[in-house]
Amino acid sequence: MIDSFWQALTFTAGYNTTLVTLGSAMLGASAGMIGSFIVLRKRSLVSDAVSHATLPGLVLAFIILALLTGDGRWLPGLLIGAAASAAIGLWGVQAISSRTRLGEDAAIGAVLSTLFGLGVVLITVVQALNVKGQSGIDSYLVGATAGMLASEAQLIGISALVVLIVVFMFRRQFLLVCFDRQYAYTRGINADHIDMMMLLLLLTVTVIGLKVTGLILIVALTIIPPVTGRFWTDRPSRLIAIAALCGALSGYIGAAASSSASGLPTGPLIVLTAFLLFSIGLLFSPRRGMVAMLLAQHRFRRRVHLRQGLLSLARDEAIYDDLTLKVLRRHGYIRRDGVATPPGRVAARDAEHEEHLWSLYRQLYPDEAAQLDHQGLDPIEESLPPDMVSSLENRLPSPARSAR
Amino acid sequence: MKPFNASQHAADSSPLAITGLTISYGQKPVVFSVDCHVPAGSLTAIVGPNGAGKSTLLKAALGIAPRLSGDIRVYGQPYRSQAHRLAYVPQRSSVDWDFPTTVLEVVLMGLFHTMRWWQLTRRHHRNKAMECLTRVGMDAFAERQIGQLSGGQQQRVFLARALAQEADLTILDEPFAGVDAATEKAIIEVLKSLKREGKTLLCVHHDLSTVREYFDHVLLLNIRRIAMGPVDDVFTAENLQQTYGGRLNTIQLERIATPDSSTSQV
Numbered sequence: 001m002i003d004s005f006w007q008a009l010t011f012t013a014g015y016n017t018t019l020v021t022l023g024s025a026m027l028g029a030s031a032g033m034i035g036s037f038i039v040l041r042k043r044s045l046v047s048d049a050v051s052h053a054t055l056p057g058l059v060l061a062f063i064i065l066a067l068l069t070g071d072g073r074w075l076p077g078l079l080i081g082a083a084a085s086a087a088i089g090l091w092g093v094q095a096i097s098s099r100t101r102l103g104e105d106a107a108i109g110a111v112l113s114t115l116f117g118l119g120v121v122l123i124t125v126v127q128a129l130n131v132k133g134q135s136g137i138d139s140y141l142v143g144a145t146a147g148m149l150a151s152e153a154q155l156i157g158i159s160a161l162v163v164l165i166v167v168f169m170f171r172r173q174f175l176l177v178c179f180d181r182q183y184a185y186t187r188g189i190n191a192d193h194i195d196m197m198m199l200l201l202l203l204t205v206t207v208i209g210l211k212v213t214g215l216i217l218i219v220a221l222t223i224i225p226p227v228t229g230r231f232w233t234d235r236p237s238r239l240i241a242i243a244a245l246c247g248a249l250s251g252y253i254g255a256a257a258s259s260s261a262s263g264l265p266t267g268p269l270i271v272l273t274a275f276l277l278f279s280i281g282l283l284f285s286p287r288r289g290m291v292a293m294l295l296a297q298h299r300f301r302r303r304v305h306l307r308q309g310l311l312s313l314a315r316d317e318a319i320y321d322d323l324t325l326k327v328l329r330r331h332g333y334i335r336r337d338g339v340a341t342p343p344g345r346v347a348a349r350d351a352e353h354e355e356h357l358w359s360l361y362r363q364l365y366p367d368e369a370a371q372l373d374h375q376g377l378d379p380i381e382e383s384l385p386p387d388m389v390s391s392l393e394n395r396l397p398s399p400a401r402s403a404r
Numbered sequence: 405m406k407p408f409n410a411s412q413h414a415a416d417s418s419p420l421a422i423t424g425l426t427i428s429y430g431q432k433p434v435v436f437s438v439d440c441h442v443p444a445g446s447l448t449a450i451v452g453p454n455g456a457g458k459s460t461l462l463k464a465a466l467g468i469a470p471r472l473s474g475d476i477r478v479y480g481q482p483y484r485s486q487a488h489r490l491a492y493v494p495q496r497s498s499v500d501w502d503f504p505t506t507v508l509e510v511v512l513m514g515l516f517h518t519m520r521w522w523q524l525t526r527r528h529h530r531n532k533a534m535e536c537l538t539r540v541g542m543d544a545f546a547e548r549q550i551g552q553l554s555g556g557q558q559q560r561v562f563l564a565r566a567l568a569q570e571a572d573l574t575i576l577d578e579p580f581a582g583v584d585a586a587t588e589k590a591i592i593e594v595l596k597s598l599k600r601e602g603k604t605l606l607c608v609h610h611d612l613s614t615v616r617e618y619f620d621h622v623l624l625l626n627i628r629r630i631a632m633g634p635v636d637d638v639f640t641a642e643n644l645q646q647t648y649g650g651r652l653n654t655i656q657l658e659r660i661a662t663p664d665s666s667t668s669q670v
Contacts, residue, residue, distance in 0.1 A: 040503065169521045176513060180499045186466045187517065188487035230504055234549040237525075239504050 008256035016153070017259045020145045023157035024212050024255035024270065025248045028221060030163040031209060032247025034201045035222030036229065036240045037167070040178040041198065046093065047219045049108040050199075051206045053089025054082035054215050055119025058140055059126060066131040073133040075152045075211060078140075082215075083207045089115050090199055143214035143267030145255050152211060159208045163201050164244075174198060175236055212255070213267035221247060224274040231281030231288050250274035302327050303377055309333070310351035313340050354380055357392050364392075417480065419444050419573040419604040420465055425474030427457070427464050434460050437474070438629045442573075442606050443621060447599045449609040449635075452625040453648050458608040459495070459577050461625065466492055466575065478573065488517060491571035493562045495578055501551040507561050508546040511536055514568030536567040541590050556587030563591060567598075574598065576607040580614075592618050612652075612660045615639060 007013035008021055038047055061081025066072035089111050096107035126134050145153075167174070176184035177194045184191050202222065209218040229242035254270030283290050302323075309324040310333065319325055319338065328334045333344030340348065357380050380389055420442040427435040435457035442448050450458045463469035465476055467483045478486035491514070511533040512525060519529065537543045540560040545553065550561065559579055566574050576595075580588050595605050595618075609615060615622060615635060622639050624630040624647045631638045631646075641661040644652060652660075 042500075172513075172516045172519065172521070176516065179503055179505065179510075179513070180494065182463070182466075182468045182498060183492060183494055183513075185468055186487065186490065186492040188484065234504050234506055235509055236503075236505050237509075 002260075005257055005260035008259045009253070013259060016148070016150055017256075019150050019153035019157070020148050020259065021252055021255045023153040023160070024145065024251035024266070026157045026160040026164070026251070027205070027209050027212055028225070028247035028249070028251025028270070028274075029244040030160040030167065030247075031205045031218070031221040031251075032225035032229075032243035032245070033164060033167045033240055034198065034205055035247070036226040036236075036243040037174045037178055037198050038202055039223060039226040040175075040236070040239075041195075043104075044219075044223050045105060045108050046090075046199065047202060047206070047222045049089055049093055049112045050086050050203050051215045051218045052112045052116040052119075053092075054086045054207060054210060055140075056115055056122055057081040057083070057085025057088075058210065058215075059119050059122035059137060060085070062137055063122070063126060063129065066126075066129060066134075071132045072126075073136050075149075075155060079207050079210065082210055083203060085115065086203050086206060090203065139214070140210050141214050141216055142265045143210075143212050143217065143270070145212055145258055145266040146262060146264075148211065156208050156212060159204065163204050163208075167201060170194070170197065171237075171240070212251070213270050214265070217267040217271050220271040220274060221250065224271070224278050225250070228274075228278045228281045231285035246274065246277045249277065306331065307351060307377060310344075310348045311355060313344060313348035314352040356396055357389070360392050360396060361388075364395075417444065418442055418477075419479055420575075420606060421475075421477045421480070422461070422465060423475045425461070425464060425476065426472045427460055427469055428472050433472075433627065435464065435625075436627050438625065440623055440629065440632055442604060444604055445599065445602050446621045447595060447605045447607070447619050448621040448623065449607050449615055449619040450623045450625055451609055451612065451615060451647070452630075453651060456626040456647075458625055462575055462577055462606070462608060466490070489572045491566035491569040491574045493559075493566045493574065493576040493579055495581065496555060496558050496562070501558070503550065505550055506546065507537065507542060507548050507550060507553070508533055510550060510561050511564045511568050514565040517569070533564075533568055536564040537561075539567060540564045540594055554584070556583035559583050560587060560590060563594060567594070571603070573604045573606070576605065578608050578610060580609065580611060612644070615660075 004013060008017050011018040011021065035047070038044060058078055058081050061078045062072035064081075065074055065077050072078075092111045092115075093104065093107045096102055096110065097104040100107075102110075123137060126137055173184070173189050173194050176187060176189055177191045177198075181191045184194070205222065206215070206218050209221065213221055225243040225246040226239060228246045229239040232242055233239050250270050250273040253273045255266055257269045257273075258264045258266040281289065284292075286292055305321065305324045305327045308321075309319055309328045312319050312324075313328075313333070319328070325334070325338065328344065329336070331344075331347075332341060333347055334340050361380075361384070380392075384392075418441045420440070422438060422440040425435055425438045425440075426433055434455075438457075438461065440461075450461065452458050460469055464471045464474075465483070467476075476483055478490060483490075508530065512529060514536070515529050515532060519525065534543055534546060537546055540563050542557060542560050542564060545557060545561075550558065553561065563576075563579065566576075574595075579591055583591070595607070598605060607619070609619070616639065619635055621633065622635050623632040624638065624643050626647050626649075631643045639661060641657040644657055644661055
């Protein structure tokens with residue numbers, strides 16, 4: 001099983017598998033890219049509505065194809081059906097949220113569940129029909145790339161590539177509309193058209209992804225990659241690039257893994273891969289990752305304890321807090337029995353001097369002091385301009401000054 | 405359409421000519437039948453009490469707010485065809501400051517019209533954006549995420565983006581609202597230098613005490629147009645009384661409307 005997974009990853013598992021893996025990677029890239037704009041536009045939920053709304057159209061197309069040709073499994077026909085009902089769903093959401101007092105989220109909830117319910121009812125109709133491939137319809141729920149035809153993989157890959165190119169062409173307009181609709185309008189951009197275009201591209205990705213991830217899970221492929229990108233960068237262009245890369249990797253690894261054993265559903269594997277990449281960012285991103293934040297919190301806590309300990313030393317107060325004692329000992333400021341060492345006494349005097357300066361500053365310039373972050377813990381020379389520090393020095397009352 | 409008259413000629417060349425503009429939300433007019441011709445090369449303030457329709461008037465001029473009636477021309481043409489000659493500095497509250505974008509990237513948005521879709525952002529675009537940032541004193545903050553700036557700094561970034569557009573007419577919505585004194589000074593310096601370059605500026609303003617110092621033309625607005633013209637002619641106690649009704653007392657009026665006292669105050 002590991003062998004065949006490796007073969008799929010290195011494109012040596014045969015022509016079909018290679019096409020499927022490449023097609024999935026391309027799908028992942030375009031889903032990540034258009035998904036970035038959908039997330040930036042704060043419309044992640046719309047993605048969910050679109051994907052669920054594909055079901056009735058898909059099943060209806062299957063029924064029609066089955067009645068006409070005896071076999072309902074013609075992918076292009078099914079995708080057209082799915083696209084049609086997704087478009088109806090989108091229109092429904094738009095109509096409800098613009099013409100009634102309901103918000104977009106409520107409209108999405110109503111439309112999504114109704115259309116999905118309709119689709120499930122239609123599936124039972126299909127099961128009652130006596131036609132070929134009726135069990136294949138389930139594969140559109142969670143995705144199955146096993147046994148995918150080469151022509152199908154090509155269709156998916158090429159459509160995804162087209163979406164990718166269109167998103168690239170319109171990236172600046174999309175970005176402006178996501179950032180500030182009204183400003184975009186003053187730049188001669190019709191924000192409504194651009195919004196519509198983003199939704200259409202999302203719809204396209206959803207529909208072509210049906211066979212790969214299934215309709216329930218495609219939403220993960222449009223949302224998880226951009227959210228992953230957010231951990232690593234503050235720039236929109238990089239966010240989109242990272243999202244595309246994560247999407248492509250997820251599609252590629254997930255499809256390869258699913259081909260390594262029969263019966264492994266593709267969609268869940270792709271989503272799990274995407275989640276794996278997401279958790280790497282969540283944990284290890286240098287600025288927003290949990291590890292970095294915990295470390296920063298830990299360091300901050302120690303600094304607070306160090307400062308409090310030094311102030312207690314300067315004022316000859318007893319220290320009872322274990323962490324404070326530990327931090328002071330670690331710095332060599334106190335001996336094991338808790339008596340201050342010579343460097344400890346110097347550090348304590350400096351700390352108290354700083355404290356005097358800060359409290360004088362807070363007293364003289366309350367407004368400015370309130371705007372500073374972490375006031376009083378950073379060395380005052382690094383936080384305030386030098387002329388300010390020296391003027392504070394001069395205004396310190398004499399006993400505090402002579403302490404230095 | 406209004407009949408042809410003498411003011412029609414002025415409308416042809418004016419950077420922004422508004423005639424008979426009415427905007428309403430529901431059945432309540434927020435701007436009623438306002439005429440306003442912004443003179444070319446002027447630094448014009450729109451002044452009026454809260455709810456007077458100042459921002460709405462701007463938004464209608466930009467085509468953002470739908471209008472019920474009236475005509476808006478930018479350099480004698482319909483707005484849509486002249487969008488490239490016009491820059492808009494929105495209120496700070498109009499964007500999500502958590503948006504993943506840096507200061508430099510926001511200013512680069514002002515240059516999008518110079519980039520074709522197949523081009524990536526080039527070094528000369530970045531240099532140009534940095535120049536604009538330097539002009540507003542924000543070059544040291546280029547790599548910051550925009551949410552990490554203070555209110556005044558955010559306003560300066562918006563101004564830098566408008567500078568990058570190199571527009572002939574710049575429209576600013578309360579640029580001095582909630583900014584620190586240093587930023588206010590920096591912004592007005594930039595606006596005055598733009599004016600010296602022959603650009604036209606139109607600005608919603610709410611601090612009556614600085615109108616005389618900052619602007620050369622003023623539109624007094626309270627749903628209807630009260631008066632419009634050079635500050636010295638129009639910014640009088642009588643007109644202000646009409647604009648603000650009882651909201652200003654006599655002493656305030658005297659102080660604001662007399663040229664000498666307002667300049668000595670600053």
